[in-house]
Amino acid sequence: MTKQEFLEKLRAALGNDLSGTVVSENVNYYKQYITDEVAKGKSEKEVIDELGDPWAIARTIIDAQENQEYTEGEYRSETTANGEYDSGKQNRYGNVHVFGLDSWWKKLLLILGLVGIIVLIVAVIGGIISILAPIVLPLIVLMWILRVIGQRRR
Numbered sequence: 001m002t003k004q005e006f007l008e009k010l011r012a013a014l015g016n017d018l019s020g021t022v023v024s025e026n027v028n029y030y031k032q033y034i035t036d037e038v039a040k041g042k043s044e045k046e047v048i049d050e051l052g053d054p055w056a057i058a059r060t061i062i063d064a065q066e067n068q069e070y071t072e073g074e075y076r077s078e079t080t081a082n083g084e085y086d087s088g089k090q091n092r093y094g095n096v097h098v099f100g101l102d103s104w105w106k107k108l109l110l111i112l113g114l115v116g117i118i119v120l121i122v123a124v125i126g127g128i129i130s131i132l133a134p135i136v137l138p139l140i141v142l143m144w145i146l147r148v149i150g151q152r153r154r
Helices: 003-015 020-039 044-051 054-069 104-152
Strands: 072-079 084-091 094-099
Touching: 003 020, 003 044, 003 054, 020 044, 020 054
Parallel strands: none
Antiparallel strands: 072 084, 084 094
16 A cells, blocks of 8 residues: 555544544554654664554544544532522533432432431341341340249248
């Protein structure tokens, strides 16, 4: 493959996914790189073989460009008319909201959640007691009877 063929394949592969300026920058970079390596004494074929497949290079460039384009910014908005307050992060996939406890239903939801957790804890403890009571309760009664009998003998 010649230098020109390599650059054409690279341009074609990049042209599908990237803007014209990004394509031109990358094609010019590889064109200059090949020219520099040939000037150092390597053959054009040697340099192109070292670079590898232009489609693989293009895929790497496209992936890097997509990662670079991913931006994330924080936003805050406050509406004082009804006391709402909203903050969070925004990225290209959508908004992530963080809500405060500024309305009655949010406070109620928090209280109900806490009550639910307390009920769950009591239910677990009650279940453990109901499993152990048939074993432990007779032992306690037996120990009490033995103690009472032991005190009467004295």
